[in-house]
Amino acid sequence: MGHDTAEWVFVAVVIAILVYVGADSWYTEKLVEDVPADATVIKVTGQQWYWSFEHPNGTKEISTLHLKVNHAYKFEIYSRDVMHSFNIPDWVVFEDAVPGHVNHAWFAPNQVGTYPIQCREYCGLLHYNMRGTLVVEPDSKT
Amino acid sequence: MVLELQKPRPVWQIMFSTHHTDVGYLYLVFGITFLFMGGVLAMIIRTHLFFPGQGVLISDSATFNRIFTVHGLTMLFLFALPVANGIGNILVPIMVRYKDMAYPKLNAIAFWMNPVGAALLWLGFSDTTWVSYAPYSVIRAPGPAADMFIFGMKILGISSILSSINFVVTVIKCKHPDMPLRRVPLFAWSMLTVSLMTIVAMPTYAAALIMMLTDRLGISGFFNPWAGGDPIAYLHLFWFTFHPEVYIFLLPAIGMMYEIIPRFSRKPLYSQASGVFAFVMLGIVGFASWGHHMYSTGMDFTTKVVFMIGTLAAVPASGMHVFNFLATMWGGRIRFSAPMKFSVGGIALFFSAGAGGVLNSAMPLDFITHGTYWVVGHMHLFLIGTIGFGFVGMIYYMFPYITGRMYSEKLASAHFVLMFWGTVQTFFTQHILGLMGMPRRVYDYPTSFTSWTILNQISTVGAWLIGASFVIFLASLIYFSAKGKPANMDDPWGIGGKYYYPVAAKNPHGGHSGY
Numbered sequence: 001m002g003h004d005t006a007e008w009v010f011v012a013v014v015i016a017i018l019v020y021v022g023a024d025s026w027y028t029e030k031l032v033e034d035v036p037a038d039a040t041v042i043k044v045t046g047q048q049w050y051w052s053f054e055h056p057n058g059t060k061e062i063s064t065l066h067l068k069v070n071h072a073y074k075f076e077i078y079s080r081d082v083m084h085s086f087n088i089p090d091w092v093v094f095e096d097a098v099p100g101h102v103n104h105a106w107f108a109p110n111q112v113g114t115y116p117i118q119c120r121e122y123c124g125l126l127h128y129n130m131r132g133t134l135v136v137e138p139d140s141k142t
Numbered sequence: 143m144v145l146e147l148q149k150p151r152p153v154w155q156i157m158f159s160t161h162h163t164d165v166g167y168l169y170l171v172f173g174i175t176f177l178f179m180g181g182v183l184a185m186i187i188r189t190h191l192f193f194p195g196q197g198v199l200i201s202d203s204a205t206f207n208r209i210f211t212v213h214g215l216t217m218l219f220l221f222a223l224p225v226a227n228g229i230g231n232i233l234v235p236i237m238v239r240y241k242d243m244a245y246p247k248l249n250a251i252a253f254w255m256n257p258v259g260a261a262l263l264w265l266g267f268s269d270t271t272w273v274s275y276a277p278y279s280v281i282r283a284p285g286p287a288a289d290m291f292i293f294g295m296k297i298l299g300i301s302s303i304l305s306s307i308n309f310v311v312t313v314i315k316c317k318h319p320d321m322p323l324r325r326v327p328l329f330a331w332s333m334l335t336v337s338l339m340t341i342v343a344m345p346t347y348a349a350a351l352i353m354m355l356t357d358r359l360g361i362s363g364f365f366n367p368w369a370g371g372d373p374i375a376y377l378h379l380f381w382f383t384f385h386p387e388v389y390i391f392l393l394p395a396i397g398m399m400y401e402i403i404p405r406f407s408r409k410p411l412y413s414q415a416s417g418v419f420a421f422v423m424l425g426i427v428g429f430a431s432w433g434h435h436m437y438s439t440g441m442d443f444t445t446k447v448v449f450m451i452g453t454l455a456a457v458p459a460s461g462m463h464v465f466n467f468l469a470t471m472w473g474g475r476i477r478f479s480a481p482m483k484f485s486v487g488g489i490a491l492f493f494s495a496g497a498g499g500v501l502n503s504a505m506p507l508d509f510i511t512h513g514t515y516w517v518v519g520h521m522h523l524f525l526i527g528t529i530g531f532g533f534v535g536m537i538y539y540m541f542p543y544i545t546g547r548m549y550s551e552k553l554a555s556a557h558f559v560l561m562f563w564g565t566v567q568t569f570f571t572q573h574i575l576g577l578m579g580m581p582r583r584v585y586d587y588p589t590s591f592t593s594w595t596i597l598n599q600i601s602t603v604g605a606w607l608i609g610a611s612f613v614i615f616l617a618s619l620i621y622f623s624a625k626g627k628p629a630n631m632d633d634p635w636g637i638g639g640k641y642y643y644p645v646a647a648k649n650p651h652g653g654h655s656g657y
């Protein structure tokens with residue numbers, strides 16, 4: 001029986017790795033949560049079993065969201081019934097839609113294209129099919 | 143009766159017995175039965191997902207949702223907890239050198255609540271998912287399934303509190319006066335730790351279930367935003383119980399490895415003190431991390447950081463177990479019989495699962511993995527990879543002890559190879575699927591995503607291998623308990639030393655005389 005040096009070294013190495021992981025993710029998360037002040041606000045509403053979107057000028061879209069490339073967007077995420085989770089996997093946009101709460105996520109797409117939108121929190125019967133499309137379009141003004 | 147073959151007794155004598163070994167057998171038979179029932183559901187799920195867009199085996203998502211819910215509930219509450227309790231019942235009193243559990247009648251009552259809870263879960267076949275988040279479970283989940291789920295879990299929760307009280311009193315109050323607590327074998331320590339954790343954690347979930355029930359009845363609105371409540375409150379109550387609960391599932395398996403590894407390494411354990419310390423440490427720090435399941439619910443930055451630190455703080459304790467195992471094996475004359483194979487395989491998977499867990503707990507990475515197949519892979523590396531391997535190893539280890547006969551080492555090797563290979567193939571692949579964004583709990587996925595299809599098919603084939611390995615297991619258990627060669631009860635594996643603890647389990651019914 002011995003609590004000898006090898007074990008202390010091992011525990012120290014584990015703790016060092018954990019401290020590194022913790023510090024790095026603290027730093028990264030801080031950057032990620034820093035929303036640019038000029039971001040355009042898009043309202044996102046989840047309900048069984050589709051997403052709807054509202055642009056600042058009042059334009060509404062269902063399931064398909066059209067955005068311009070090289071702009072920052074901030075999503076205000078609502079739910080009308082149960083919990084959902086708004087997710088654009090290719091842009092790591094991910095936040096739960098919780099009834100009674102307003103949640104936020106933001107991104108600034110820098111590549112034109114179409115990307116899947118999906119729900120990542122179980123919400124009942126057609127959860128698997130609560131999918132949509134993000135269309136990132138070229139900016140006509142530039 | 144499969145058990146007790148040397149001196150057969152009528153089944154009812156075992157069923158109405160309050161002796162700790164009998165109650166232990168009941169728990170074991172119950173748990174192993176549900177392992178196979180839950181396993182069949184898993185095979186259906188994985189086979190279904192092999193064929194996207196075709197509705198193979200399951201033709202509607204309502205049924206699919208019910209199947210994965212009951213699969214999860216079964217494996218956690220009708221397999222993992224009962225098997226731990228079963229082996230605990232048989233061994234803990236022997237390890238602390240007492241004649242029985244502290245409260246034998248309470249022990250039998252706690253067991254017999256399990257079939258009632260199981261019946262409610264299986265007859266209800268709820269679609270709430272095992273976490274049953276509000277407000278879905280309050281405003282949308284169809285009854286009576288969801289209500290039967292609530293009552294079933296309620297009963298299982300009470301049973302688990304009762305059996306925990308019994309273990310705590312047995313170890314602390316009934317242990318032999320000559321044996322200081324720190325000398326109590328580590329498996330008994332693991333049961334003591336998880337029992338204390340259950341007593342602290344479980345009442346919170348019990349309260350949450352009652353609140354969910356009254357919410358469903360429309361009497362209250364705790365979790366219902368349209369009645370002034372907040373679904374996030376449910377998540378906190380749930381995870382306050384169930385993050386500690388994942389360690390409650392885990393630690394008995396670690397305790398079993400502590401039984402097996404020194405014996406088959408033919409060396410004394412590297413450090414008893416370090417094992418005890420790691421159990422107690424995990425039992426305490428495990429309560430500081432439940433929020434890592436809720437990063438994306440709109441938690442503020444500081445709260446996320448606090449829960450991340452709490453989660454990472456629990457990791458060194460798990461690492462200490464791995465170190466202890468490796469240091470014990472180091473330089474030992476290892477005999478890789480089935481119990482040892484499963485223990486060592488379990489440690490390897492435990493290590494990789496822990497590494498994946500650390501990545502999950504890093505907040506920015508969790509936004510990639512949460513709600514995806516990554517999490518499914520993560521938890522199964524623990525639940526099958528560590529707990530499943532630990533339990534199976536221990537069941538092989540106790541096989542001669544219970545039946546007086548020997549299993550076939552060749553078939554056990556085949557079981558091990560298939561199960562290890564299958565586990566790696568199934569659940570490592572699911573980690574990759576998660577990184578590619580595939581959500582969990584989906585009935586179907588778009589056929590146009592060909593890489594999802596391929597990875598799902600790889601994962602399904604792995605699951606079939608695991609299924610095949612368990613067919614071998616079941617056949618072995620049944621066949622060799624009746625027809626196996628009589629075991630050398632002093633030393634079934636020829637590893638030297640005594641097979642079991644010096645104090646025999648004296649069963650007043652005279653059946654199994656212990657050893």
Ligand code: HEM
Pocket residue numbers: 273388389391392434435453454456457460495496497499500502503504508511512513517520521524525529
């Ligand atoms: C090194 C120790 C561990 C760490 C750092 C860890 C970390 C995590 C994290 C951060 C999550 C959240 C993932 C997400 O939903 O985004 C998670 C989920 C989960 N973990 Fe672990 N974990 C550890 C050990 C365990 C053990 C020992 C078990 C079970 C025996 C376990 C079972 C689970 C389960 C079941 C979930 C998913 C729950 C659900 O949403 O259905 N984990 N783990």
Ligand SMILES: [Cu+2]
Pocket residue numbers: 083084085119120121122123124127128130
């Ligand atoms: Cu959903």
Ligand SMILES: [Cu+2]
Pocket residue numbers: 384385388431432434435
């Ligand atoms: Cu957790």
